[in-house]
Amino acid sequence: MPYFNKIKISLFVLLLTIFPLFLFSQSGVYTLNGGSASQDGKTYSATLQDQSAVFVLNSGNLELTNCTMNKNGDSSNTDLSFSEGINSAVLSYSQGKIIITGGSISSGASGGNGAYSYGSGTSITLKNLPITTTKDYSSGICSSNGGSLTAKSLTLKTNGTFSKAVATLGSSSSLTIDGGSYYANSTATNCESPAIYSEGSLSISNGDCKSRGDDGAVIYGGTLSLNNTTLEGAKNGIKIAKNSASTSFVTINISSSTIKAISGDAILTTEDAPNTQINFSGSVTTTASSSNIINHTSSGSAGVTLNGATVEGNIIGNSKGALSLDLKGGSNLTGEVENANVSLDSSSMWIVTKDSTIQVIKDSAGITNLNVTNITGNGNSVYYDPNLSDNSYLGGLSYSLVNGGYLAPIGGGGCTIICEASSEPTSGPAPLAVTFSGKINSTTCDGTPVYFWDFGDGTTSTEQNPAHTYTQDGGYLWTFTVTIGDKSCEQSARILVDSSDPCVLTCSSIASPLSGQPPLTVSFTSNITTKDCNEEVTYFWDFGDGGTSTEQNPTHTYTQIGKYFYQLTVKTGTRTCTSGGSISVEESSGPKINGITQATNPYRLRVLGEKFVSGADILIDGKKVPQTVFKSPGYLIAKKGSSLKSMVPKGVTVKVQVKNPDGSLSNEYNFTR
Numbered sequence: 210m211p212y213f214n215k216i217k218i219s220l221f222v223l224l225l226t227i228f229p230l231f232l233f234s235q236s237g238v239y240t241l242n243g244g245s246a247s248q249d250g251k252t253y254s255a256t257l258q259d260q261s262a263v264f265v266l267n268s269g270n271l272e273l274t275n276c277t278m279n280k281n282g283d284s285s286n287t288d289l290s291f292s293e294g295i296n297s298a299v300l301s302y303s304q305g306k307i308i309i310t311g312g313s314i315s316s317g318a319s320g321g322n323g324a325y326s327y328g329s330g331t332s333i334t335l336k337n338l339p340i341t342t343t344k345d346y347s348s349g350i351c352s353s354n355g356g357s358l359t360a361k362s363l364t365l366k367t368n369g370t371f372s373k374a375v376a377t378l379g380s381s382s383s384l385t386i387d388g389g390s391y392y393a394n395s396t397a398t399n400c401e402s403p404a405i406y407s408e409g410s411l412s413i414s415n416g417d418c419k420s421r422g423d424d425g426a427v428i429y430g431g432t433l434s435l436n437n438t439t440l441e442g443a444k445n446g447i448k449i450a451k452n453s454a455s456t457s458f459v460t461i462n463i464s465s466s467t468i469k470a471i472s473g474d475a476i477l478t479t480e481d482a483p484n485t486q487i488n489f490s491g492s493v494t495t496t497a498s499s500s501n502i503i504n505h506t507s508s509g510s511a512g513v514t515l516n517g518a519t520v521e522g523n524i525i526g527n528s529k530g531a532l533s534l535d536l537k538g539g540s541n542l543t544g545e546v547e548n549a550n551v552s553l554d555s556s557s558m559w560i561v562t563k564d565s566t567i568q569v570i571k572d573s574a575g576i577t578n579l580n581v582t583n584i585t586g587n588g589n590s591v592y593y594d595p596n597l598s599d600n601s602y603l604g605g606l607s608y609s610l611v612n613g614g615y616l617a618p619i620g621g622g623g624c625t626i627i628c629e630a631s632s633e634p635t636s637g638p639a640p641l642a643v644t645f646s647g648k649i650n651s652t653t654c655d656g657t658p659v660y661f662w663d664f665g666d667g668t669t670s671t672e673q674n675p676a677h678t679y680t681q682d683g684g685y686l687w688t689f690t691v692t693i694g695d696k697s698c699e700q701s702a703r704i705l706v707d708s709s710d711p712c713v714l715t716c717s718s719i720a721s722p723l724s725g726q727p728p729l730t731v732s733f734t735s736n737i738t739t740k741d742c743n744e745e746v747t748y749f750w751d752f753g754d755g756g757t758s759t760e761q762n763p764t765h766t767y768t769q770i771g772k773y774f775y776q777l778t779v780k781t782g783t784r785t786c787t788s789g790g791s792i793s794v795e796e797s798s799g800p801k802i803n804g805i806t807q808a809t810n811p812y813r814l815r816v817l818g819e820k821f822v823s824g825a826d827i828l829i830d831g832k833k834v835p836q837t838v839f840k841s842p843g844y845l846i847a848k849k850g851s852s853l854k855s856m857v858p859k860g861v862t863v864k865v866q867v868k869n870p871d872g873s874l875s876n877e878y879n880f881t882r
Contacts, residue, residue: 237264245270254279265305275311284320287346294325304330316342329355336361345369353378363389373406382409396422403427408454424448430456435466445473451481465491474504482507489518492844505532515540519843541843561589569599577771586614607652624654628698630689634786636705637713641679654693663688679706711741716786718777724793730766744782751776767794799873811850824870829856857882
């Protein structure tokens with residue numbers, strides 16, 4: 210073979226290595242091969258096979274204003290149309306850059322995508338125009354193999370099968386959307402036309418995305434971010450699955466958005482899906498025929514984080530893969546949780562709608578004595594695995610949930626009792642009259658408590674709070690025992706009767722108020738009497754929540770819901786006296802505001818909280834807003850644009866409250882625009 214012919218063959222092989230094969234047949238009605246150009250008000254109609262209306266390559270820069278791009282003529286290879294953009298109405302390749310403002314893009318070709326950006330350094334920007342495709346294998350907008358595409362305020366519709374509204378192919382591709390509607394309208398059986406198909410990085414703000422015959426979104430890799438966006442699927446809202454291009458990890462970020470699933474789950478991870486992290490923030494509304502926010506069927510791991518989020522629905526894991534759920538930053542979850550490791554901070558709340566069996570629960574901030582303050586059971590219980598080391602701090606015990614129900618070990622756990630006992634005074638000369646006090650806190654116990662006091666001098670009592678007089682000097686060990694069924698609790702302490710020391714010390718304590726909502730500030734007062742005592746009196750208060758004071762009459766603020774036993778210990782010389790009682794820090798029976806966000810065009814406020822009721826009113830500085838829309842028990846919207854805006858002057862702090870139809874008022878929430 211002549212040497213020159215060898216050179217030509219080698220060059221051809223090199224070109225095939227660098228450039229996709231389709232480019233040797235791809236053409237454009239308007240082609241820009243390098244350089245820069247701009248066009249205004251033009252119409253470009255492609256009718257030939259593998260011909261684009263507009264085709265830019267080799268670092269060309271093209272700007273189109275109010276131009277019309279039409280594509281007819283079917284693709285020679287619909288696989289290449291999907292993966293590389295052959296036959297698209299608008300095609301950018303090899304670092305080509307296209308900006309299109311106004312006008313329209315339409316395709317009536319099989320394998321005729323609307324706009325397609327292929328390759329690293331390649332980009333397309335689309336603003337304020339409609340895009341329509343009518344035949345099969347024709348997606349609306351797509352970035353592939355490192356390409357990027359930006360869309361603003363498009364009206365996009367695909368009507369064929371295998372026609373995604375929005376797609377990214379390859380982990381290095383990106384697509385950003387702000388505003389507009391993006392519909393995949395095919396209702397054919399197995400149409401494979403989701404509104405969103407993504408393997409790369411895809412971000413949508415203020416968008417409306419819908420698939421009428423498939424999942425709202427099918428995610429194989431990378432990151433999907435939805436902000437103030439509605440996503441609807443005829444099947445699932447979002448399906449996370451595996452294909453040949455799948456990465457090892459998928460991230461889903463959902464903020465102040467709505468996910469609708471007509472016949473499936475809001476978010477589904479299929480059996481072979483990659484490891485996944487799903488993050489919720491703001492008020493997220495999910496509507497699913499299964500009632501599931503998350504259905505994790507994958508053998509891989511999935512993490513679900515609610516950070517300042519309000520969400521309703523079930524979160525369901527399986528025994529194959531680890532599902533972790535983290536509630537923080539004042540989040541509210543209403544629903545059932547199954548087969549998950551659950552973590553809550555003190556500011557968040559889980560409202561249980563059905564008995565739930567989980568694996569690990571990390572909630573040290575919400576557990577006080579035998580009460581859980583940040584899980585509302587409403588008669589439903591949560592069961593944990595007592596054999597897991599992360600649950601060892603629970604001691605295999607049962608704990609009462611707010612409004613009924615228990616956090617209990619799998620298998621029940623039976624009755625548990627916590628008891629406290631005190632005596633007053635604890636020392637003095639004979640005859641020494643002592644008053645005894647017994648207190649208990651029990652869960653899942655059937656039966657009446659039985660009390661028994663052994664005063665240590667051969668006498669006993671079965672009263673809960675008896676009195677007894679010691680007539681002889683000596684040290685006496687008294688014991689208090691309370692029994693319910695086959696469970697019992699015991700406390701003991703000593704009484705010193707010493708006539709050689711004439712000092713007599715008695716004490717009592719008063720707390721006010723004894724109950725209220727957090728933060729609850731309580732004033733404590735000590736009342737003591739001394740007789741023939743010469744030494745200084747010292748005071749020590751234990752408030753029951755870890756706080757202490759050595760003041761005679763202190764104040765203390767309780768920040769967490771629960772029941773707290775406080776105790777005063779007074780000492781002088783060899784004499785000691787104790788007194789105590791309990792403080793109940795309770796959840797308000799009325800509505801509560803946890804946070805407020807605002808939105809514009811038109812102006813409105815999103816009020817997040819709990820215990821909102823249909824028909825509730827939002828008040829600003831005591832006055833009703835023009836319109837209150839009830840979305841859920843944790844989400845209200847104040848509407849009416851400029852009328853509402855006038856009630857919230859810029860830079861001025863206003864007080865916002867929610868008033869339920871029964872007249873109950875929420876806390877006052879300070880808000881500044």
